Amino acid sequence: MSDLFAIADRAGTTASAASTALRRLEAGDAARFHLLINDWEICRLLPEAPFPYPESLARAWIDTAIADRAAGRAYEFAILDAASGAMIGSAGLRLAKSGDSASLGYWLGRRHWGKGHAREAAGQLIRWGFAELPVATIAATVAEDNAASLAVLRRIGFAETGTGRARFIGRPGERLPVRHFAITREALAFRDPETSQEVSGSGRMIDAMKPLLTVAACALVDKRGDILLARRPEGKKLAGLWEFPGGKLVAGETPEAALVRELAEEIGVAVREADLAPFAFASHAYEAFHLLMPLYLCRRWRGAPEAREGQTLAWVSPARLDEYPMPPADRPLIPLLRDFL
Numbered sequence: 001m002s003d004l005f006a007i008a009d010r011a012g013t014t015a016s017a018a019s020t021a022l023r024r025l026e027a028g029d030a031a032r033f034h035l036l037i038n039d040w041e042i043c044r045l046l047p048e049a050p051f052p053y054p055e056s057l058a059r060a061w062i063d064t065a066i067a068d069r070a071a072g073r074a075y076e077f078a079i080l081d082a083a084s085g086a087m088i089g090s091a092g093l094r095l096a097k098s099g100d101s102a103s104l105g106y107w108l109g110r111r112h113w114g115k116g117h118a119r120e121a122a123g124q125l126i127r128w129g130f131a132e133l134p135v136a137t138i139a140a141t142v143a144e145d146n147a148a149s150l151a152v153l154r155r156i157g158f159a160e161t162g163t164g165r166a167r168f169i170g171r172p173g174e175r176l177p178v179r180h181f182a183i184t185r186e187a188l189a190f191r192d193p194e195t196s197q198e199v200s201g202s203g204r205m206i207d208a209m210k211p212l213l214t215v216a217a218c219a220l221v222d223k224r225g226d227i228l229l230a231r232r233p234e235g236k237k238l239a240g241l242w243e244f245p246g247g248k249l250v251a252g253e254t255p256e257a258a259l260v261r262e263l264a265e266e267i268g269v270a271v272r273e274a275d276l277a278p279f280a281f282a283s284h285a286y287e288a289f290h291l292l293m294p295l296y297l298c299r300r301w302r303g304a305p306e307a308r309e310g311q312t313l314a315w316v317s318p319a320r321l322d323e324y325p326m327p328p329a330d331r332p333l334i335p336l337l338r339d340f341l
């Protein structure tokens with residue numbers, strides 16, 4: 001899979017077995033982009049594509065894509081037929097405001113349909129997205145009458161998450177029925193890349209549809225045996241609740257590495273991975289995601305903890321942990337800590 005990572009930011013071009021490649025979209029692609037997209041059979045399936053599709057819009061769209069990439073908002077690629085090197089369509093990922101999910105979009109010039117390019121391009125792109133972006137989920141929305149695209153998403157491993165209606169500016173009037181899909185990093189990881197079939201036993205992950213969020217947390221324990229808690233600041237989810245310092249893993253990070261980073265960022269203390277002792281874990285279904293949170297104990301660090309992100313810090317004796325309201329995921333951990341410390 002590592003060669004796929006080269007797709008984008010290293011400006012290289014990466015071919016796959018089905019001879020599809022992706023490279024960054026460039027200003028010079030505008031004329032070809034326009035030639036390919038200005039087709040009713042394509043524009044009618046894209047929510048934001050008018051028909052006819054003006055050449056000026058192709059240029060403006062690519063300029064916006066280049067600015068969005070520089071700002072880290074969206075990553076648009078040209079899809080290439082790797083055999084000829086010709087651009088045959090476009091595909092991209094746009095980050096949600098929350099930053100932990102992205103939406104996938106793609107289209108192919110009509111002459112290039114039915115050859116497996118869409119599946120290859122979308123598959124490469126989501127693998128790149130999960131490797132390079134801090135997203136746990138990639139979503140896609142497809143018009144109900146876009147049978148080819150529905151098949152592509154299912155084949156790659158996307159699970160259907162619901163239906164709705166959306167405006168397609170090329171088809172004014174009523175909102176059109178659409179289907180929503182999503183795939184999680186874990187669901188993708190459980191697929192066999194050779195066959196694109198689900199590996200047996202992974203069905204529950206895919207059916208669950210909630211993204212699995214891995215958050216590493218740490219109980220710093222001082223010489224008296226007190227534990228450091230941090231109160232989540234106003235304006236955040238779960239505001240006002242007391243938690244263990246830590247945070248989400250970014251792509252490719254181990255829980256230990258994430259904790260070393262988070263503890264430095266959030267409370268300004270330096271810990272060594274060797275001083276992080278795995279202790280217990282929380283597994284909790286929140287409404288929008290399932291949290292899996294390994295909890296480590298750490299008795300040795302450098303620096304005095306200070307609140308760097310608006311939290312309130314408190315050293316709490318295990319016997320008094322009950323007095324500090326904590327997120328629901330944390331509650332089962334309290335008796336374990338009390339018994340152990």
Ligand SMILES: Nc1nc2c([nH]c(=O)n2[C@H]2C[C@H](O)[C@@H](COP(=O)(O)OP(=O)(O)OP(=O)(O)O)O2)c(=O)[nH]1
Pocket residue numbers: 215216217236237238242243244245246247248291293327328329330
């Ligand atoms: N660090 C930490 N997070 C916890 C605990 N219990 C618990 O449910 N969580 C949840 C809250 C968040 O949804 C998630 C931690 O994510 P995070 O700290 O990286 O991010 P966040 O939600 O605070 O902020 P953001 O970066 O998404 O804006 O795990 C806990 O004890 N410690």
